[in-house]
Amino acid sequence: MSICLDAFAVLAWLQDEPGANQVEDQLNQATEQETYTCYMSTINLGEVYYRLLRAMVVLT
Numbered sequence: 558m559s560i561c562l563d564a565f566a567v568l569a570w571l572q573d574e575p576g577a578n579q580v581e582d583q584l585n586q587a588t589e590q591e592t593y594t595c596y597m598s599t600i601n602l603g604e605v606y607y608r609l610l611r612a613m614v615v616l617t
Contacts, residue, residue: 558593559596560595561595561597561598562596562597562601563598564601564604564605564608566579568605568608570584571609
């Protein structure tokens, strides 16, 4: 099975927001089962990276 994660899901997981448990379950399955794969587009990865950088700048 393959799933595609979007930025919203990954950010929810990183910030322990509602839905984080569902994302964590998917990631755990991907690490435990060879037939289970998680994908993420470079655009969504860039959005996560950008939002995390912005959050770090605000905190400093």
